[in-house]
Amino acid sequence: xxLDKAAARERARAMRCSLExxxxxxxSAAIMRRVLDLVDGTGPVMVxxxxxxxxDTHELIATLLAKGIPVVxxxxxxxxxxxxxxxxxxxxVLVPSTFMVPEPVGCEIxxxxxxxxxxxxxxxxxxxxxxxxxxxxGYYDRFLSDHPRMKKIGLAFSCLEVDRxxxxxxxxxxxIIVTDTGIIRVxxx
Numbered sequence: 001x002x003l004d005k006a007a008a009r010e011r012a013r014a015m016r017c018s019l020e021x022x023x024x025x026x027x028s029a030a031i032m033r034r035v036l037d038l039v040d041g042t043g044p045v046m047v048x049x050x051x052x053x054x055x056d057t058h059e060l061i062a063t064l065l066a067k068g069i070p071v072v073x074x075x076x077x078x079x080x081x082x083x084x085x086x087x088x089x090x091x092x093v094l095v096p097s098t099f100m101v102p103e104p105v106g107c108e109i110x111x112x113x114x115x116x117x118x119x120x121x122x123x124x125x126x127x128x129x130x131x132x133x134x135x136x137x138g139y140y141d142r143f144l145s146d147h148p149r150m151k152k153i154g155l156a157f158s159c160l161e162v163d164r165x166x167x168x169x170x171x172x173x174x175x176i177i178v179t180d181t182g183i184i185r186v187x188x189x
Contacts, residue, residue, distance in 0.1 A: 005166045008125055008133055008165065009133055009135070011125075012125035012160050012162075015159055016053050016054075016124070016160065017053065019053075019157065019159075024053070024055075024056065024157075027055070027157050027158075027180035028055050028059070028180075029059070030181075031055050031180050032056075032057075032059050032063070034182075035060055035120065035153065036060070036063060036064075038118075038176065038178070038183075041118070042069055043069075043115065043117050044069075044070040044072045044087070044115055044117075045116070045119075046071075046073070046074065046113075046119040046120065046150075047060060047064070047072070047073060047119075048074060048101075048121065049061065049073050049094050049102035049103065050102070050122070051096070051099075051101055051102065052100075055122065055155040057120065057155070058091060060120070061073075061088065061091050065088070065089070072085050072086065072087055072111040073102075073104065074103075074139075074143070075098075075103045075108065076097070076098040076103070076139060078098055081137060081138065081139060081142065082139065082142060082143065083140070085110070085111035085113055085116075086103075086109050086110060088104055089109070093106075093107045113146075113150075114147075116150055117150060118150065118151045118153065119150045119151070120154075120155060121144075121153065121155070121174065122134070122140075122155060123154045123155060123160070123174075123177070125160045125162050125165060126156050126160060126161060126162070126165060126174070127161065127162055127163065129165075129167075129186065130174040130175065130177065130184075131164075131165040131167045131174075132154050132165065132173075132174060132177075133162075133165050133166075140172070141170055141171055141172050144172040145170070145172055151176070152174045152176070153176045153177075153178060154176070155177075155178050155179075157179060158179040161179070173186060
């Protein structure tokens with residue numbers, strides 16, 4: 001299983017690296033418009049702060065904050081392999097940190113995961129069953145397993161869809177996948 005995931009991760013990384021910056025920007029903009037249509041409450045929304053090559057979430061974060069919707073970002077706890085949460089009031093405080101993920105270093109505002117109903121998750125690749133391929137450390141799968149009531153929205157470029165993501169009992173499927181070409185609502189039976 002691990003070898004299958006590693007190979008799939010390499011293929012997804014190569015595909016993502018082949019995208020030009022302008023293409024990433026235009027595809028990300030299309031994804032953001034769709035995501036904003038899915039945010040229907042005023043409660044805190046957990047959104048990953050994107051790093052280069054990922055679906056860019058910085059505009060999404062700024063738009064949610066401008067609408068008065070509280071934004072929570074994850075902070076990677078490398079020692080415990082968990083995610084800690086912080087409210088984000090100003091996207092300008094995000095700086096590349098662990099694994100080059102932008103985090104609010106030095107100005108954290110602790111957030112309670114129990115208050116979050118919607119979480120936006122990065123994906124390296126995905127399938128229509130809702131399974132995602134992450135970077136391989138399991139941070140999001142552990143977090144989402146601990147907080148199963150959260151609605152999970154995965155973001156990826158449509159070119160990263162695969163027939164079947166290698167998955168096991170620890171992998172948590174998304175409820176919705178948003179790409180530059182559409183929205184996939186996943187049925188969990």
